Amino acid sequence: MRLKDKVAIITGAGSGQGKASAKLFASEGASVVIAEWNEENGKQVEQELVNAGYTAVFMKTDISNEENVRSVIDQVVERFGRIDILFNNAGIGFSSRSRYKMAPLLETPLGDWNQILSINLNGVYLMSKYVLPIMIKQESGSIVNNSSLNGVLGVTGADAYTASKGGVVALTRVMAVDYGKHNIRVNCICPGAIDTPMIAEVLDNEKIAKSYATNPLRRVGKPEEIAHAALFLSSDESSYITGLIMPVDGGWSVA
Template sequence: MESTAGRLTRKTAIISGAGSGIGAATAELFAREGASVVVTDKDGSSAASTAERIREEGGVAEPFTADVSDEAAVIELVAFTAQRFGGIDIVQNYASNRSLVPFDVAIAEADLSVWVQQLSVDLLGCVLTAKHALPHMVRAGSGSIVNVSSLGAWLSFESRPAYTTSKAAVIGLSKSLATEYGKQGIRCNVIAPGHIVSAGTENMYSDEQTEVMLDHVSAPRLGRPDDVALAALFLASPESSFINGQVIVVDGGMSAYAPMVPSFRRLAEAT
């Protein structure tokens, strides 16, 4: 992954869900760009692994084990970051409760606890990190928050209603944060990835389903964690200083066309 080193020099970033996948790719890229990164994950061993990779490359990183749905844990995370690095400039929220995938079924059939757990991590995790990081950003007069949503926020996949609802709510939350704190120099934006192939998603779909998704991407490949990390870098850097309350879609063009386009392509190939 190519980058221009130094875009985040002297910045401190909290990145949740950074033990693997998109969060880990983002943490590693931010460190290459000069940021001091607090690698946060509920799985402490995976957070430590990401931090160790960063250090091996000469970057600055500290692992921190935290469940972002637990306010006490988030308070400790923010306090640790501020004490260790002197402030908080960037918050990136990638944490998502993937353990609920088999249970996030049709609304009339799902247990309410599934909804509570999904919303607690994917939505309230964003609320809590923002709530406790914002005072540090307000004092500094600047800051960038990026929350991760999904194409599922506005395109139903006929599955995982609790997940898609939480990701739609993330967009509303982010626009509220951008409006409330923009005059104080703090920006909040959203990244909405399409299908991203990572260790956390490769077993979620069959080979046939993966082929269907590739058929619906206006690109020669499916997405990778680095694709999202590069968008996150732009939103965290001064280059996006006049972008606030926006949703950047990283989906290879999956949401750019009418649903019948892939079928028309196949018809044209058959003639």
């Protein structure tokens, strides 16, 4: 019960890494808020957790919409009275290819660039903007941001996505510096290729799938492997760690 009595908000908890984290955090004793814009998936995860005897609630959230974010955080405080953990996990990427162009800079239209940044980067800003005052009042809190290896390496082919994830890395560092004095820790995970719906289409391409598995551990990661990293950074076990940019990538970034 490493998160006993803690209240955790996980964005994008209706799928992939967020869903795996919701399950793990709940099983470790946290009350989990599933902040997700896909109603069907969010409700399904809520049902699954409640059926297992855990405390979980789905709150429909678009992390890029300030009014929506403000109202969700108000509801969380009304219901639970505190917020101990914010896992800024939600994001859009390769799964959204039909909606947004994932391409090098010259082929990226401004509209798509803005949309991708408004979710992947502004979403982290907005959620943090409304959660931080609660954590400052409590004089404690842990924020974990989900970036990507794209945020630290020059991974080509999705330049708006890459810029958004680089922004998340930079924001993590400065938030850790600014809010450490309030006993708030801010850390960041940089996943490599993780087998979730986000890259399902990409993994369907045998050649790309093979290239994703050329890291030292010779395989793509599982969403549960990110959930465990998020659990460590969220829990008091990492109480002296802040500003960490942690690759969870099968060794991809050092090979």
